Amino acid sequence: MAEQAQYEELARQLSAIGAVKRGLGRILPPECPAGSAAVLTLLGRYGEMRMSRLAELLSVDMSVTSRHVAHVADRGWIERCPDPADKRSRILRLTETGHAQLDELSLRTSRLLSDRLGHWSDDEVGLLIELMGRLRESFGDCRSPQRAPAHPPPYATDVSEPTTRTPA
Template sequence: MAGNALYEELMRQLSAVGSVRRELGRIVPAGCSDGSATVLSVLGRHGAMRIGRLTELLGVDPSATSRHVAHLAALGWVDRTPDPADRRSRILHLTPEGHARLTELSDRRSRELAARLADWGDEDVRRLARLLARLRADFDGQWTGQHTFADPTEDAHHPHPPAA
């Protein structure tokens, strides 16, 4: 097992990753917060869903999810339609404008990452994506009792993982 110093260094590097994430979080469409951009990303990746499921995927308080959804609905980027199975509930889905804003967001963030990692080889980027996905899966597995590691570089249908 690795020594304490190794895990302390890992904590420093994870803090640095958080700084990178915050910087990328500033790249958002006009009128949109990082939190709302994350909602767009989750809906884009997972498709239509109830707000409760969205809250689970985001790992935030339901009131925060509601605020982001209300904001995105006011912008016309998210639509809330009655759930046929339970008319009291709503199904959230991206509107065509929401898809356009998500594409803009993904393109801008991808270009920024590509520019910052221009001297990295493709295999280094793949390796980092795999290791970060594995780290996330191990932490998610702590709460669910499962380890569901999936290699994000092999997911051609969803090339942009949601922001954490």
Template sequence: MISEDSCGELLLQLSGIDSVIRCVKRELGPGSPRGGFALLATLHRCGELRVGDLAELFEIDMSVASRHLADLESRGWAERRPNPHDRRSWYARLTPEGERAAQERFAQARTLLGTALADWPDEDAAALTALLARLRTSFDTRRVRTPNPSRSTSGAKGL
């Protein structure tokens, strides 16, 4: 089991990751979506997804996911279509222009990371990638096992 000191240091380092992400987004330029970048990346990687699944994946409110998606739509990068099996929900997907925009921004982000990590050996970058994936998996597994108290089934009957 990890010590309290190690947990504290890890929390400090993870809070610093937020500033790294903001820096990458800022350096991608004014034509890049700030909040919708993660949605752009996810739709690029996964293809068409339900808007509710996007909100759940990022643990954000549906209104926030819709706002980020609306930004991508206003740029011509994404579109929504009704769920043919349940007209109350919608699917989101990238347009061909959105696919091109995603590829351009990922190329820029890879260049930024490559520059910042130029003095890192490949093994260190691979180790960090593996450890971050492991951390995410640990939290995802915990989230699945631990029910969210704000999502009670009694309140969902009328939805």
């Protein structure tokens, strides 16, 4: 198991991921903000799906998912078709225009990563991919109830211990 100092450094490094995400966000076309790009990416990766499944994959509330879906649908990048199994639900799928937009996003992202990580070896990039996947998997679904930590944080107090008060 890693030492406390390693976890502290990991926390510092993870906080710096925001800079990476902002850099990736700056290359997105103005008409395709990050939430829209995420919708297109997930539909491209997993294929057509219901809005509820998309919300799970995005790890956001249905209201947030609905706004993202409305944005991409308004641009003609996805279509919302009735679900044959449940006419109240809609199946989301990429359109031809949506596939083209996703291809453009992928090209922009690949170019940026190639530019920034071009001096890394293939093995280093592969290791980063593997470790980031494991990290994400360790956190599971961000919307599900958090499980109790194996070890309480150092600032936690045990309320079962008696306390003594000094008279005032």
